[in-house]
Amino acid sequence: MKERNSTAAISVKAPVIGLPRAMLYNRYEVLWKSFFSALGMKGIVSKPTNKAMIEAGSALAIDEACLSTKIYLGHIQSLIGKCDYILVPRISNFGLHRNMCTKFESLYDVVCNVFRDTDQKFVAYNVDALQKIDEEKAFVDLGTALGYDKKTSQKAYKRAKRNESEDWKKKVHEEEALYKSQGIKVLIVAHSYVLGDAYIGQPVIDYLKGMEVTPIRADVVDRKEALKQSAKVSKTLKWELSRELMGSIQMHRDKVDGLILLSAFPCGPDSMVNEMIIRKFTGLPILNIVLDNQDGTAGLETRLESFTDILKLKKGVL
Amino acid sequence: MDIGKKKVSFPMVANYNSVVRYFVECGLDAQFIMPPKMTRRTLEIGSRYSPDYVCAPFKSTLGSMIDALEAGADTLVMTMGLCRLGYYGELQEQIIRDLGYDFEMINLAEYTTGKNRDYLKALRRINPKMSLAKFTLAAAEGLKMVEYIDEIEAEYYRNCGFELNKGDYKKALDRFYLAMNMAKSKKDVEEGYREAKREFNRIPLDKPEQPLRVGIVGEYFTIMDPFSNLDLEQKLADMGVEVHRWMNITNRNLHYKGQKNLGVQIAEYCQYEMGPTSTANIWCAKNYAVNGFDGIIHVKSAGCTPEIDVMPILQNISADYKIPILYLTYDSQTSDTGLETRVEAFYDMISMRKKVV
Numbered sequence: 001m002k003e004r005n006s007t008a009a010i011s012v013k014a015p016v017i018g019l020p021r022a023m024l025y026n027r028y029e030v031l032w033k034s035f036f037s038a039l040g041m042k043g044i045v046s047k048p049t050n051k052a053m054i055e056a057g058s059a060l061a062i063d064e065a066c067l068s069t070k071i072y073l074g075h076i077q078s079l080i081g082k083c084d085y086i087l088v089p090r091i092s093n094f095g096l097h098r099n100m101c102t103k104f105e106s107l108y109d110v111v112c113n114v115f116r117d118t119d120q121k122f123v124a125y126n127v128d129a130l131q132k133i134d135e136e137k138a139f140v141d142l143g144t145a146l147g148y149d150k151k152t153s154q155k156a157y158k159r160a161k162r163n164e165s166e167d168w169k170k171k172v173h174e175e176e177a178l179y180k181s182q183g184i185k186v187l188i189v190a191h192s193y194v195l196g197d198a199y200i201g202q203p204v205i206d207y208l209k210g211m212e213v214t215p216i217r218a219d220v221v222d223r224k225e226a227l228k229q230s231a232k233v234s235k236t237l238k239w240e241l242s243r244e245l246m247g248s249i250q251m252h253r254d255k256v257d258g259l260i261l262l263s264a265f266p267c268g269p270d271s272m273v274n275e276m277i278i279r280k281f282t283g284l285p286i287l288n289i290v291l292d293n294q295d296g297t298a299g300l301e302t303r304l305e306s307f308t309d310i311l312k313l314k315k316g317v318l
Numbered sequence: 319m320d321i322g323k324k325k326v327s328f329p330m331v332a333n334y335n336s337v338v339r340y341f342v343e344c345g346l347d348a349q350f351i352m353p354p355k356m357t358r359r360t361l362e363i364g365s366r367y368s369p370d371y372v373c374a375p376f377k378s379t380l381g382s383m384i385d386a387l388e389a390g391a392d393t394l395v396m397t398m399g400l401c402r403l404g405y406y407g408e409l410q411e412q413i414i415r416d417l418g419y420d421f422e423m424i425n426l427a428e429y430t431t432g433k434n435r436d437y438l439k440a441l442r443r444i445n446p447k448m449s450l451a452k453f454t455l456a457a458a459e460g461l462k463m464v465e466y467i468d469e470i471e472a473e474y475y476r477n478c479g480f481e482l483n484k485g486d487y488k489k490a491l492d493r494f495y496l497a498m499n500m501a502k503s504k505k506d507v508e509e510g511y512r513e514a515k516r517e518f519n520r521i522p523l524d525k526p527e528q529p530l531r532v533g534i535v536g537e538y539f540t541i542m543d544p545f546s547n548l549d550l551e552q553k554l555a556d557m558g559v560e561v562h563r564w565m566n567i568t569n570r571n572l573h574y575k576g577q578k579n580l581g582v583q584i585a586e587y588c589q590y591e592m593g594p595t596s597t598a599n600i601w602c603a604k605n606y607a608v609n610g611f612d613g614i615i616h617v618k619s620a621g622c623t624p625e626i627d628v629m630p631i632l633q634n635i636s637a638d639y640k641i642p643i644l645y646l647t648y649d650s651q652t653s654d655t656g657l658e659t660r661v662e663a664f665y666d667m668i669s670m671r672k673k674v675v
Contacts, residue, residue: 062629064621064647090590096432102401106592106627113587113630126590236408236427266371268402268623272409275369279412290371 018083020075038156048198190262327391345456374619479555533606536617593624607639
């Protein structure tokens with residue numbers, strides 16, 4: 001390929017990039033992998049979250065930081081020394097009323113400060129649409145920083161974006177099909193990095209499936225439509241990820257038997273948005289679960305079991 | 319006398335409510351209902367109706383809004399904000415309406431459209447017949463009042479720990495607050511300020527050449543509001559400490575030097591703006607360290623995400639400059655015994671350190 005040749009002239013060996021399997025990896029997996037592979041870079045991904053990672057991350061994090069931050073730092077720790085760069089994006093907003101939690105504004109600098117005594121290099125890409133830096137510009141800058149020219153980076157981004165949107169369409173299509181399935185259906189309202197996490201989110205999905213309930217992910221949704229719908233429910237809600245979830249509930253409220261709100265303690269946006277959801281969507285059974293770094297799952301199981309019992313009773317199938 | 323006028327209120331924030339009153343009464347020709355001073359009950363009510371792990375300012379401002387409604391307000395104003403604060407207004411309105419109160423809500427977050435003149439629409443809701451010229455004038459005078467309050471408070475906490483006659487400073491400060499609260503014109507504001515300055519200058523001091531100096535950094539609301547931080551600055555001053563706090567509306571909003579100008583001075587610690595007040599706090603902490611302060615206290619409400627993220631950097635500043643930092647987290651506590659113990663221990667440590675070093 002032409003672009004490969006041009007980069008080969010700059011560096012003989014393409015750098016290896018480390019992707020922590022936490023936080024926004026759950027949202028941008030396809031975009032990131034496609035982008036780096038289009039550049040001809042090799043990527044390594046940390047292992048799915050396990051107990052040791054959470055423990056390592058908790059030791060590194062400020063006590064009061066959210067569980068997701070602790071998990072993230074654990075993943076970074078596991079990648080130290082295994083790659084040339086670790087990708088830590090800095091995403092502030094995608095425009096007016098489309099903010100990210102301030103966590104994603106600060107994550108890059110937090111990571112650099114926590115790991116400043118190691119030799120590990122970190123790279124960021126910075127999305128800040130209100131400062132006129134959109135995602136494309138951010139990725140072109142990232143490519144340039146890694147030693148590729150502007151044109152190559154742009155091409156790689158465009159290709160990655162295409163892959164991402166095709167993949168997303170497919171995922172949304174599959175998820176939408178679940179709403180038509182038989183039996184009890186529960187909409188799980190959680191950030192992708194909570195629900196997609198092997199250690200904290202997956203057990204909830206597995207348990208529900210074992211109870212013969214169909215769990216449906218609220219975050220896998222037509223994002224544009226969800227943003228539009230969320231403004232109808234809550235006018236000043238400004239966090240992009242929360243708006244997608246809020247919009248998704250509004251779009252599907254009549255197609256499910258209940259909601260499970262799943263948050264990582266003490267998630268800033270969720271502390272308020274969940275309260276709003278509970279107050280706005282009255283009449284729909286809602287279970288509000290806050291996850292922290294617990295060892296046992298018995299408490300979680302009891303709550304899930306009694307909630308599904310209620311749903312079954314309501315439907316007359318128990 | 320005020321028939322037909324809206325009775326507007328705004329939750330208690332530090333000592334700035336005199337300014338809001340000035341905007342509303344002198345600029346918008348509406349009536350301002352001063353929310354009652356926050357009490358234990360304010361916090362109890364606020365916490366009872368708030369979600370569990372929301373940040374503490376949400377709880378106290380919610381309580382203060384309910385206080386204001388009970389005191390006769392019929393219109394509540396809430397501000398916009400860059401963190402969770404930006405969503406306060408809508409959720410608080412929902413909670414108070416669910417409780418059954420009837421009121422008008424003017425949530426500035428709803429008017430945040432990227433164009434400043436849309437905020438005018440919010441003002442017109444308070445008084446449709448408002449005069450823009452009159453409001454602009456009153457706004458300028460009100461902002462001057464903010465600068466005076468900040469200047470007077472800064473001087474107060476730097477010196478009140480060293481007064482010869484206990485209580486001199488407090489008396490002068492209270493008189494100043496009262497004057498700002500009663501001010502109806504630019505002349506009143508100026509006179510109140512000058513009088514306070516004169517009084518401060520007359521107070522005899524017994525201040526060592528090199529007193530213990532502590533700089534306070536932290537979260538915008540809790541750091542400025544003495545009720546929320548359990549009068550931290552006063553506690554330190556009473557121990558004989560010169561207390562510095564850069565964070566106030568004058569420095570952070572009215573005369574902010576900007577992300578770029580501050581960011582460039584802390585480039586070794588962070589590359590990006592990490593949150594609404596993060597750059598300012600990191601810059602400020604580094605500044606205190608460079609200038610040889612004896613200690614820094616970091617103040618925040620429980621769960622404040624931007625401030626939690628500033629902490630790893632403060633830890634590095636502390637290590638690099640060998641300056642002790644005390645980290646304080648506030649939730650809706652009403653007892654200050656625990657705080658006192660920690661602040662006293664911190665004081666003992668930095669004062670011993672000063673003698674040894």
